[in-house]
Amino acid sequence: MLSFTIDGQPVEGKEGQNVLEVALDAGFDIPHLCYNENVKPYGACRLCLVEISRKGRSRLTTSCNYPVMEGLEVFTSSDKVLRARRMVMELLLARCPGSKLLQEMAKEMGVEEVRFKKEDKDCILCGLCARVCEEVVGANAIQFAFRGDRRDIGPPFMEEPKDCIACGACVTICPVDVIGMKEEGDERTILRWNRTLKMKPCKVCGNYFAPWFQLEKFKEKAKLPKDFFEICYTCRS
């Protein structure tokens, strides 16, 4: 175990863990948006900034991708941290002023006004959708595109993603909830990516339960009995 302190309080972490993980487990409140324990930390949103002092040198850094080390001194709410975090929040809110979640987080942090021109975007470019699609689902259907202020996220050439299995992982993981999904009759659509797939009915109950395309992909990967994917999750359990 590696011992270090967060806001003066001693904590312990395992080799390979990151500071945010340990801090959240220990009950510290560090705001974050692009971090999700199911995928690798990325450090894009910059909200989980903390001040870390090591070997006498102190600097601001994101806690989500900072590996725990023996003897670290972590400060989650120093003046510097709060100053930087508030500005990052204000920048996010200026980009996506319509987001309820961002509005609430901003309020909690004491960000009262947005001093920049408000845009009407909804995506905060945290990359969780792309990361879950790559790391967990293995479909690699969406990715970041372009750079700088034109940065975007979506399927290749922003056309219908041919590799998307419409599993909905991106819909679930999106922290600002802007990737919608719709099921109508035997069709499921991931609204943001314009991906519509036909669904398969369950042999037992007859309900449409998953896209054919998705089940084919799963069959290729999973070594399960042939009829496993004939029956819906509810009927199976």
Add this chain to the structure above:
Amino acid sequence: MREERGRGQGMMKIHDKIDLEKIREEGLKKLFPKETKISVGMATCGLSTGADKVYETLLKEVGRLKLPFQVGQTGCIGFCQREPVLDILTPGRPRIFYQEVTPEKAIELVHRWDKEEVVKDWLFFKMEGEEWIGEDKWFDYSIQTDLKGLDGTPSYQQVPFYQKQLKIALRNCGFINPDHIEEYIARGGYFALGKALLEMKPEEIIEEVKRSGLRGRGGAGFPTGSKWESCRRVKGDQKFVLCNADEGDPGAYMDRSVLEGDPHSVIEGMIIGAYAIGAHEGFIYVRDEYPLAIQKLQVAVRQAEEFGLLGDNILGSGFSFRIHLFRGGGAFVCGESTALMASIEGKVGEPRAKHIHTTESGLWEKPSNLNNVETWNNVPVIISRGSEWYSKIGTDKSKGTKVFSIVGKVNNTGLIEVPMGITLREIVYEIGGGIPDGKKFKAVQTGGPSGGCIPESLLDLPVDFDRLTEVGSMMGSGGMIVMDESTCMVDVAKYFMNFLKDESCGKCTSCREGTKRMHEILTEISEGRGKPEHIPLLEELGWVTAEASLCQLGGTAPNPVLSTIRYFREEYEEHILNKRCPAKVCRALLKYRILPETCTMCGRCAKVCPADAITGKRKTKKEEGIPFKIDEEKCIKCGMCFDTCKFNAIEVQ
């Protein structure tokens, strides 16, 4: 020279130092042939002004007249403004350099040279010998004939542009044909490699580089020897050495010139570094927008392979090393070390956190040592001349020289190499020859888009890594843009922020949104919508962008804004409070007015006005005129009237 490769003279493997000496003899014959040799500077700067036409014309003319002249190519000798430059070297005569040569002039020069005459008006300078800095040698041309018409022509060392320069990195540029490895060897090239591989242990090389005080020339100034040492110490069966040739700062082209004029110096440095670190594979990451540099590198790597200087058992030392070229796809951020490595791996060029150094886990998670072109290029000289000599050049903590590309509002523009510690004043006024058209100096911008603007009050600042950082700028890779009173500092900040908001990779909120918002606010200010609270907001936003972003692109991005606010706050205030642009650059803030008492009622302004904003009546012999007037509402501030008026009757405010 035991192995003939059958591809013409000199294409043979070098097995040891004796072979190297033999190749040197070959090279000397090429550098200093018995007959006259004309070399045309054909780096990108030369080509852009027509050096290729000069070269072709020379070839044809010499062939047509069957003159005993050789016509060859070389790199850039630094004074890019005077390109195309060519030099004529005849045994026993001073070497003559001509400037701004055209094909017509070239023909004339050849004819006159055949009659032992020079054309005085086009002369640039003369040389009586040349310095081989790597070996501390003066190669004398043993002049026997003085040419008519040369009196009054300055020697190379007397040209103010060159007087204060010390060329280590640019040692061969303009003196060798970069396509001929023999010429590089003749001027001492690859002898440092011989010394390193055959006489030194890896640890001794690292110690030597550490003691030399060499710091990374890519901009950050990290001590090179220490970097090598930490990479050597990491256990690992596979390590990489990398060369960063992704030079992307606007107005900076130092690395391009080195690669185009002296590619072997970089290769030699990399082999020495690889041996010291224990790497057997290297990559040169060169931006695709440098086609000529890529071509020169391709030729150089192939030649080094053919001569056995790359490959297995180099110089019989048992050490093996190979170099691959990798062409970048045009993203500025790929000059950042981790983004560069991601790009070579085939991933999106995006920086990642460096809590574990790249010397431990870099390219493909293997220990990797990345240095910039100029850093690698310095290494052979440090090895051959020794750290004691090298560390005497420069300041306490910044050793050696630095190449800068000096551009902008300055009389002499081009590439210069100066010892660290030289003052900005010396660079701008002595080497650069001061500000053109009698205008006043305003600022010098160093460090590229992430650098800062340094005002006149700091002109006596000695140039080194730490001093430039202290004043809110940085060394960067070596861009140096001189600005005069007609430059608006808000506009400058806006220009660089526009560049950075495009070139940020966009990963970090603070950098992507921060640079975008800084650009947005600067646009507001320059278009007359600035508010007093914009200045503190820019300062706050700048601080956060620097502190909260992952890599040094974000970390230094606010420098142009913060340094211009720091030194030119009153100019910002003029824009915001009085809606005036003192330098008369920000178009939206300009007011054009016709002075009725000066107006001759010629009507030219009204004729050229694209917005029909000027009214009045033209005065003719028969009729009285009415002085012209500009309708401010209609005026689009294009400045056409101002440029057209011959009587200075139009005033800009």
